[in-house]
Amino acid sequence: MRSMDYDISRKPIDRTYKSCRTRALVLLIIVATNTASILLFSDAGLSAIGNRFSGHNRCIPFKNPGNLSLRDLNATEYALAASHAELVHLHGRLAIANALVETLLGDRANASNMAASGDEEKQVAADSLWQRELTGELKLAVGPHKLPLGSTPNMRTEQLFPTLGHACSRFPDELQRYMNYKPGGECPSDELYAQRLMLKGCEPLPRRRCRPRSPEGYVEPTPLPASLWAIPPDTSILWDAYTCKNYSCLVNRGKTTGTHHYDCKDCFNLINSREKLRWTRDDGALSYSIDAVLATKPNGTVRIGLDIGGGSGTFAARMQERGVTVVTTSMNFDGPFNSFIASRGLVPMHLSIVHRLPFFDGTLDIVHSMHVLSHWIPVAILEFALFDIYRVLRPGGLFWLDHFYCLSGQMNKTYVPMFDRIGFNKVRWNAHPKLDRGIKFNEWYLSALLEKPNT
Numbered sequence: 079m080r081s082m083d084y085d086i087s088r089k090p091i092d093r094t095y096k097s098c099r100t101r102a103l104v105l106l107i108i109v110a111t112n113t114a115s116i117l118l119f120s121d122a123g124l125s126a127i128g129n130r131f132s133g134h135n136r137c138i139p140f141k142n143p144g145n146l147s148l149r150d151l152n153a154t155e156y157a158l159a160a161s162h163a164e165l166v167h168l169h170g171r172l173a174i175a176n177a178l179v180e181t182l183l184g185d186r187a188n189a190s191n192m193a194a195s196g197d198e199e200k201q202v203a204a205d206s207l208w209q210r211e212l213t214g215e216l217k218l219a220v221g222p223h224k225l226p227l228g229s230t231p232n233m234r235t236e237q238l239f240p241t242l243g244h245a246c247s248r249f250p251d252e253l254q255r256y257m258n259y260k261p262g263g264e265c266p267s268d269e270l271y272a273q274r275l276m277l278k279g280c281e282p283l284p285r286r287r288c289r290p291r292s293p294e295g296y297v298e299p300t301p302l303p304a305s306l307w308a309i310p311p312d313t314s315i316l317w318d319a320y321t322c323k324n325y326s327c328l329v330n331r332g333k334t335t336g337t338h339h340y341d342c343k344d345c346f347n348l349i350n351s352r353e354k355l356r357w358t359r360d361d362g363a364l365s366y367s368i369d370a371v372l373a374t375k376p377n378g379t380v381r382i383g384l385d386i387g388g389g390s391g392t393f394a395a396r397m398q399e400r401g402v403t404v405v406t407t408s409m410n411f412d413g414p415f416n417s418f419i420a421s422r423g424l425v426p427m428h429l430s431i432v433h434r435l436p437f438f439d440g441t442l443d444i445v446h447s448m449h450v451l452s453h454w455i456p457v458a459i460l461e462f463a464l465f466d467i468y469r470v471l472r473p474g475g476l477f478w479l480d481h482f483y484c485l486s487g488q489m490n491k492t493y494v495p496m497f498d499r500i501g502f503n504k505v506r507w508n509a510h511p512k513l514d515r516g517i518k519f520n521e522w523y524l525s526a527l528l529e530k531p532n533t
Contacts, residue, residue: 207247216257219284245279261287269319273410281433291316302423306395307348310421315414328413342389357396363508364481364525368396371478371527374505380443387450391419432459437470445471448480453488464500468530477502477528483512486520502528
């Protein structure tokens, strides 16, 4: 466990090594400078200088002082004067060298201090994301963790930060509760709690080292293609997080009356409800049929796609019947939407509207969304989402905007200019008043089939 835990508050070892190396270099320069000074101003230094002038008769050997002539004394005086001038010159050069060394050492110290300060500022910035020091499983999940093989050309970093929604740091108490479990044991039954964290922006959530509980009496799923329109057994999922405790309750929820709001209240009824008829008829206005949309492209070229906010997965089921694989994003709003989609033999993705689409650029043939992309989303977030859809579509790919709704005044002022900025080509475009809540609300529907340009 110790090898996995990386203390982000500890200074890197290489910084200590660099500091020791700098101190050693300074000590070496000081020793060299002092040695030069000793040599220059000692007898050995004077002898060396005297030897330098011996070839020019500037150094006269001392004999018996009584026998020295005036000429010898003058020559000796001249040699001493020349030696003194040379010493003054060398002393000046040594002073300049010392000044240069001090400047270089000062610049190096400043650079080291700036680098250390920058590292500390980065660490403080990272630490400041969290309102308190992390502990336990949360600290281990957040990281960072050193790469065993160090930096590589692909990674270009020596440490790895697990992916985590930036808003997670705003809810440390809730996240600490989410990460409170016994490592290697059973995960808490906290699906609803986890989804609330996601909707607050803590998405993706950190990974956990626990095993979710399996439902008792689990049976194998219905085989394809019968599973596309079959209600799964109640023992296929855990019901802890939902008001209904069986599928019969969910199927009949569409018949209930009252003020309680259910998301997609009748979409679990696959037998005798409007869910069975969705996208099978084209009225030439707001409701497009799948066959009409597919007919706008050469046969077989629409192969893979995405349905954003696809409820119980019926759009993906209809596309599956036509040989098209569609991934469905859905949230579990008081219903097991993701589990239900999977039981139909389709691919669910538990993803909110603000999450970047986890697909590479230019890879999907079609993206569809019904009701979810609408004026309840902040304008800036909606525009980012639309550009993200444009990003994942291949050239010539289709974006099917299905029953987008907004207020009448917003249509031409806000949303039409937004779609123009994205850069789609219009294949179909239909707008009509939304009358299900009455004309007094002045709401409008927009359905559009848009194409990403080939160039």
